[in-house]
Amino acid sequence: MSALTNSLGSFIKSSIGRKIIVAVTGLALVLFLAGHLTGNLLIYAGQEAFDEYAHFLHTFLHGTGVWIARLGLLVCFGAHLWFTILLTRENKAARKGYAHQATVQAPKSSLIMIWSGLTILAFVIFHLLHFTVRTDAELAKIGAESPWKMVIIGFQNPLVSLFYIIAMTLLCSHLAHGVASIFQTLGLRSNRTAGPIRIFAKAYAAVIYFGFISIPLAILFGYGSDAVK
Amino acid sequence: MSHLNLTLKVWRQDNATSEGRIETYEAKEIPTSASFLEMIDIVNERLIRDGEEPIHFDHDCREGICGMCSMTINGIPHSKERGITTCQLHMRKFKDGDTIWIEPFRANAFPVVKDLVVDRSAFDRIIAAGGYISVRTGSAPDAHAIPVPKSDADAAFDAAACIGCGACVAACKNASAMLFVSAKASHLNHLPQGEVEKDQRVLNMVRQMDAEGFGNCTNQFECEAVCPKEISAQHIAKLNRDYLAASAREAVAP
Ligand code: HEM
Ligand code: SF4
Ligand code: FES
Numbered sequence: 001m002s003a004l005t006n007s008l009g010s011f012i013k014s015s016i017g018r019k020i021i022v023a024v025t026g027l028a029l030v031l032f033l034a035g036h037l038t039g040n041l042l043i044y045a046g047q048e049a050f051d052e053y054a055h056f057l058h059t060f061l062h063g064t065g066v067w068i069a070r071l072g073l074l075v076c077f078g079a080h081l082w083f084t085i086l087l088t089r090e091n092k093a094a095r096k097g098y099a100h101q102a103t104v105q106a107p108k109s110s111l112i113m114i115w116s117g118l119t120i121l122a123f124v125i126f127h128l129l130h131f132t133v134r135t136d137a138e139l140a141k142i143g144a145e146s147p148w149k150m151v152i153i154g155f156q157n158p159l160v161s162l163f164y165i166i167a168m169t170l171l172c173s174h175l176a177h178g179v180a181s182i183f184q185t186l187g188l189r190s191n192r193t194a195g196p197i198r199i200f201a202k203a204y205a206a207v208i209y210f211g212f213i214s215i216p217l218a219i220l221f222g223y224g225s226d227a228v229k
Numbered sequence: 230m231s232h233l234n235l236t237l238k239v240w241r242q243d244n245a246t247s248e249g250r251i252e253t254y255e256a257k258e259i260p261t262s263a264s265f266l267e268m269i270d271i272v273n274e275r276l277i278r279d280g281e282e283p284i285h286f287d288h289d290c291r292e293g294i295c296g297m298c299s300m301t302i303n304g305i306p307h308s309k310e311r312g313i314t315t316c317q318l319h320m321r322k323f324k325d326g327d328t329i330w331i332e333p334f335r336a337n338a339f340p341v342v343k344d345l346v347v348d349r350s351a352f353d354r355i356i357a358a359g360g361y362i363s364v365r366t367g368s369a370p371d372a373h374a375i376p377v378p379k380s381d382a383d384a385a386f387d388a389a390a391c392i393g394c395g396a397c398v399a400a401c402k403n404a405s406a407m408l409f410v411s412a413k414a415s416h417l418n419h420l421p422q423g424e425v426e427k428d429q430r431v432l433n434m435v436r437q438m439d440a441e442g443f444g445n446c447t448n449q450f451e452c453e454a455v456c457p458k459e460i461s462a463q464h465i466a467k468l469n470r471d472y473l474a475a476s477a478r479e480a481v482a483p
Contacts, residue, residue, distance in 0.1 A: 014436065014472075015444075016472045019469070090403075090444060094338070095336045095404035099251050100238070104309070107449075187467060189466045
């Protein structure tokens, strides 16, 4: 037992161990995003289908399903946040900058991971208060009746939509580097697979990006407006 | 033969504890056939004639094999030219009137000793932690005593080309030593002679790397872009994989 806890302890303290935790939790969040997007796109299937889907989520396993998922996501998100901040601080402390700075091939997205990540954090807090906790009493009343209507009305506010689109842009940047990084960190990348992995990561980021932003854009351009009058 | 007149912005630092600063020097009448180190030699000769302290820098072989000539040129270790060390860089790569920034390899694990000279003994301690195989010395074994598949021999040889120069650390935004450590581990882990101590090697080398204060890899691959021996970052992927497996085996069967 002590051998197990010892090696687990040194794994969590090691640079590679921490990176692997970041990659695994990142992977879980990446998979969650794919599922979340698929569900969200049901908005285009109309009020009934979307409300039914929302109802299904909340009643799955007699209502415990959604809580199991929330707990899992919270653990992954928390661990990802904790270890990325830790790693970033260590990295900043590991060296002094050059008077003449230069970068050879590191993509821009890889240089702003902490900033894209923190934007996602700010967005997630806002997003949960907005659509899950529903701090706006009026929106909460509409949400209880029809989540579909709540989303339409929520995004009819241009400021909400703008923040959403900005956050998704940074999420896209985070994923363009992050998804490719998962393969390298978990030891699954080689010279032969490097090209395809890079393309896959960019394609995944693009699908997530356009999928998510299509919703506020469609609503701003009038989708569903006749139904919520 | 054509000549160049250049402006140098050079990091000067009296000793390990003093504050450093950038100083400006004129490098006049530099032949395009000179190497980068010869260019500094010419500037130093003038500094010595003028009674000033010459620019201190590390060098030894001057033919790209010893890895001593650590210098960051315009923000890029060993300059922006691919696959070469500073001593293999020629002045014909520069234009008349250029300003060249010359700084030491930057990493807290590589403290500056003087001017452009840094202390890279952290690398020696990583090697001592696991970059070896335990065999009886004495008469050399027959070359074909242990058969090695060609692909493994090639992979090991690619990794073994690392000269320990430290450019990978200096280029990394996080001062991570992953390319160096992965090359040294990969070199031995690919071979049957290294297989025996593989897990312990990986665990010990990574632990020593962390203890030296190098940063964490963020998969930006600046290291492989500046490596004079063009060591591939796929060795880092292998190190990650080997480290995970070694940690798991250590946990269940110590
Ligand atoms: C939906 C949310 C998120 C997803 C899908 C996600 C995904 C990922 C992925 C896949 C990686 C690459 C892991 C690797 O190195 O192999 C990563 C890295 C990173 N993430 Fe996130 N992330 C999310 C939220 C956040 C948040 C809230 C932060 C806040 C600080 C953050 C900060 C970082 C940083 C700094 C890295 C770079 C770590 C490194 O390269 O060593 N991420 N993320
Ligand atoms: S991996 Fe390349 S850059 Fe790093 S120490 Fe070895 S030769 Fe130098
Ligand atoms: S002086 Fe030996 S590699 Fe440059």
